[in-house]
Amino acid sequence: MNLEKLYNLQQKLDEKINNTHNLINQSLISHKILALQVEVGELANETRCFKFWSLKGPSPKNIILEEFVDCLHFILSIGLNLKFNDITINDLNSENTNEDLTNTFLNFFDSISLLKNNISKENYINMFSKFLSLGKQLNFSPEEIEKSYLHKNNINHKRQEEGY
Numbered sequence: 001m002n003l004e005k006l007y008n009l010q011q012k013l014d015e016k017i018n019n020t021h022n023l024i025n026q027s028l029i030s031h032k033i034l035a036l037q038v039e040v041g042e043l044a045n046e047t048r049c050f051k052f053w054s055l056k057g058p059s060p061k062n063i064i065l066e067e068f069v070d071c072l073h074f075i076l077s078i079g080l081n082l083k084f085n086d087i088t089i090n091d092l093n094s095e096n097t098n099e100d101l102t103n104t105f106l107n108f109f110d111s112i113s114l115l116k117n118n119i120s121k122e123n124y125i126n127m128f129s130k131f132l133s134l135g136k137q138l139n140f141s142p143e144e145i146e147k148s149y150l151h152k153n154n155i156n157h158k159r160q161e162e163g164y
Contacts, residue, residue: 001142007085009153010076016160029081033116036074040108043067047138049101065140069149073156075128078115084124089142092129097137104134 018024044050046059046067058064079085097104111127135145 001089001146003087003089006072006146006149007076007080009150010073011080011085013073013153013156013160014077014080016157020160029078029119030116032074032078032081033112036071036078037109037112039067039071039074040105040112043071044105047101049105061139064138065144065148066152068135068138068140069145069152071131072145072149073152075131079124079128082119082121082124084121087121087125087128091125092132095129095133095136097133101137104130104137108134 018026043064046064048054048056048058076085079087099107108127108130111123111130115123115127
């Protein structure tokens with residue numbers, strides 16, 4: 001996964017959004033963090049990992065992947081906002097985890113809250129690493145993630161042009 005390429009694409013989308021909605025020079029970090037938390041909740045909902053009361057299985061992989069890259073859009077946007085977009089994939093430690101998916105989500109939520117409460121590059125890298133570990137646990141390859149990000153980024157540009 002080429003993070004430099006993804007940050008550049010996200011920057012173009014962010015600039016389009018900022019210009020379209022007259023948001024230049026506004027601090028949007030709290031909005032982006034909340035948006036990320038909402039998207040992570042939507043992702044968890046599609047996996048249904050926490051729904052112990054239900055027999056229904058998870059959504060199809062492509063739906064879960066789309067929710068995953070929605071999260072990635074906000075993670076990249078937060079990194080741009082905080083000027084932490086110089087990181088590389090080698091800076092991120094995406095470990096395979098033995099914990100269940102519910103706990104992986106909870107730990108990822110915790111890392112988002114930690115970043116919100118203490119903005120630092122270290123906390124951003126930790127949060128991004130936990131996100132990539134979640135992707136590994138969901139069996140997404142870096143190539144699948146990047147391809148899906150590119151597809152959704154194009155959709156997001158079109159939405160802005162159509163007054164989404």
